[in-house]
Amino acid sequence: MPAPTVHLSxxxxxxxxxxxxxxxxxxxxxxxxxxxxxxGDHVIDLGALLHDDTFARPSLNEFMxxxxxxxxxxxxxxxxxxxxxxxxxxxxxxxxxxxxxxxEVADYVDFYASEHHAANLGRLFRPDAxxxxxxxxxxxxxxxHGRSASVVVSGTDIVRPFGxxxxxxxxxxxxxxxxxxDIEAELGFVVGTGNPLGRPIDxxxxxxxxxxxxxxxxxxxxxxxxxxYVPLGPNLGKSFASTxxxxxxxxxxxxxxxxxxxxxxxxxxxxxxxxxxxxxxxxLEVEWNGQVVTRPPYAAMYWSPAQMLAHLTVNGAxxxxxxxxxxxxxxxxxxxxxxxxxxxxxxxxxPVTVGGVPRTFLEDGDEVVLRASAPGPGRTRLGFGEARxxxxxxxxxxxx
Ligand code: CA
Numbered sequence: 001m002p003a004p005t006v007h008l009s010x011x012x013x014x015x016x017x018x019x020x021x022x023x024x025x026x027x028x029x030x031x032x033x034x035x036x037x038x039x040g041d042h043v044i045d046l047g048a049l050l051h052d053d054t055f056a057r058p059s060l061n062e063f064m065x066x067x068x069x070x071x072x073x074x075x076x077x078x079x080x081x082x083x084x085x086x087x088x089x090x091x092x093x094x095x096x097x098x099x100x101x102x103x104e105v106a107d108y109v110d111f112y113a114s115e116h117h118a119a120n121l122g123r124l125f126r127p128d129a130x131x132x133x134x135x136x137x138x139x140x141x142x143x144x145h146g147r148s149a150s151v152v153v154s155g156t157d158i159v160r161p162f163g164x165x166x167x168x169x170x171x172x173x174x175x176x177x178x179x180x181x182d183i184e185a186e187l188g189f190v191v192g193t194g195n196p197l198g199r200p201i202d203x204x205x206x207x208x209x210x211x212x213x214x215x216x217x218x219x220x221x222x223x224x225x226x227x228x229y230v231p232l233g234p235n236l237g238k239s240f241a242s243t244x245x246x247x248x249x250x251x252x253x254x255x256x257x258x259x260x261x262x263x264x265x266x267x268x269x270x271x272x273x274x275x276x277x278x279x280x281x282x283x284l285e286v287e288w289n290g291q292v293v294t295r296p297p298y299a300a301m302y303w304s305p306a307q308m309l310a311h312l313t314v315n316g317a318x319x320x321x322x323x324x325x326x327x328x329x330x331x332x333x334x335x336x337x338x339x340x341x342x343x344x345x346x347x348x349x350x351p352v353t354v355g356g357v358p359r360t361f362l363e364d365g366d367e368v369v370l371r372a373s374a375p376g377p378g379r380t381r382l383g384f385g386e387a388r389x390x391x392x393x394x395x396x397x398x399x400x
Pocket of ligand 1: 329
């Protein structure tokens with residue numbers, strides 16, 4: 001008897017129609033994690049759909065390492081397989097599965113690509129400086145190397161970190177739970193194929209190396225950060241957790257979302273110059289305890305993903321399959337487009353009302369959800385799912 005099949009139909013206005021087809025890793029109760037795609041409200045097992053063992057794996061890394069041509073080929077194969085009868089064994093309701101971290105994170109670097117965010121933070125962290133932006137900011141995408149081991153998938157609880165802090169008026173540093181816990185709404189770019197040591201990635205070819213895009217919440221302890229960051233940059237104020245969405249939206253699905261980046265003035269050095277500079281028209285929203293408090297526009301970002309990857313490797317540094325580089329906080333020009341609460345509440349001096357209560361930084365029990373969508377073909381839009389996290393009380397280091 002032939003295996004039972006099913007015909008799947010997803011409305012054109014669904015955020016997860018055949019124009020999206022993001023990649024993720026799922027499991028059913030009692031079974032190991034495998035690679036799937038999301039189609040409407042179903043997860044489709046790609047190993048069973050395409051009869052390909054590359055997808056019978058707990059991460060996307062093996063598939064990503066196969067390279068750009070194969071990504072194009074597989075995307076076409078998935079679309080045609082989903083248009084025909086689909087083996088029933090490949091189809092699972094989204095509600096029945098657990099979603100996992102979709103790729104093994106190799107190295108993780110965080111950039112600082114929004115001019116609005118960098119200028120706002122400059123005003124907040126260095127109020128006496130003559131210019132909000134540092135002199136290097138418009139010449140290179142500033143970044144720092146972060147901690148890949150604390151990148152977690154959406155739904156993972158975030159434990160309030162302990163650390164040192166010292167406000168300028170304090171006589172000495174103190175140790176305790178962070179009292180200025182914040183979010184950063186960002187996008188993360190997943191490197192599918194890297195470059196060997198000594199062979200930089202050309203800015204015009206970066207697209208062939210970037211596999212896809214995830215939502216990224218760079219949880220930030222502002223009090224720890226403000227005391228530790230001089231002069232080497234963020235460390236423990238960031239490294240306790242970063243949340244990614246479970247779905248990696250392929251760059252190949254974002255053709256209609258490509259737009260020109262804002263004009264770069266002064267002109268960038270040749271290794272960062274693209275013939276046609278491209279950014280992405282992706283609209284984010286940040287929900288705080290069920291209420292949307294800000295809508296950061298990725299389209300406003302000054303530095304593009306291709307420029308960040310070219311810069312990351314221009315000194316000959318290698319990148320690997322599973323490397324993740326994040327955009328930095330996405331903030332637009334308007335107040336209700338600011339992607340971090342420190343900006344939204346201007347350092348905690350201008351509270352926002354959440355659930356009828358004036359709020360500044362995160363309290364224990366708070367939940368933050370990032371969502372995003374981008375234009376697809378015709379009148380369609382494609383979704384990124386969500387990056388969700390809830391704050392748990394600090395655990396005393398002496399107890400654990
Ligand atoms: Ca960040």
